[in-house]
Amino acid sequence: MSELHHSLESMGVLQYLFAVVFLICYALAIGDFLGAGARPAVGASGLASAIGFSFATDPWVHGVLLTAFAVIGIGLFLGLAWLLKAVLASAVGEVSVEAAYDNAVSVSAAVDEELAALEQAPARPPASEPRTAADVRGEAAIGRLLGAEARSLDQRTS
Structure with a gap:
């Protein structure tokens, strides 16, 4: 293992370039970022970079070992991420993209209805006193998210 450490310490710019190109190409090849085509x-390109990295490393066996360690490390990371997703999704309950979209559309429609109702309501004279949190909660959807103890934006201290 000390020889492998020595190979890492003596890496040059070309080897770093090959290693970075390999890691980027490997991540893009196993992911869905670019698509199947x-x-x-x-x-x-990743394979060519890995071969170039291995041949640029002295001795070349260390380059092959480092490439294998990188692939194994990425595989372990992906396996751990998948395991955490599986555990947390079963504990919390997985929400589909369609359900989240439908929820966002229904909230948006409710906010639009409230805004239309506010536009049709008669205008109030300007208040000389700061508005309370209860006033804000009654007027807009965001007010319902504020608790009774929450201060409105008009009650900020200067």
Whole structure:
């Protein structure tokens, strides 16, 4: 292991370039960022970078080992992330994208209705006193999110 550490200490700019290109290409090839059509080209670029990194490392076996450690490390990270998602999603309950979108649309429609009702309401004369949190809660949807103990924006201290 000390020889591998020595190889890491003696890396040059070319080896760093190969390593970074390999890691980026590997992440793009296993992910959905670019789509299925670009994966072969990105995978080939990653493979070429890994081979270049291995041959630029002295001895080349250390380059192969470091590349394998990088692939294993990324695999362990992805496995841990998947495990955490599975555990937390079962504990909290997974929400689908469609359900979240439908919820956002219904909240938006409710806010639009309240705004239309406020526009049709007769205008109030300007108040000389600061408004209370109860006034704010009765007028807008955001007011319902504020608790009774919450101060309105007009009651800020200067």
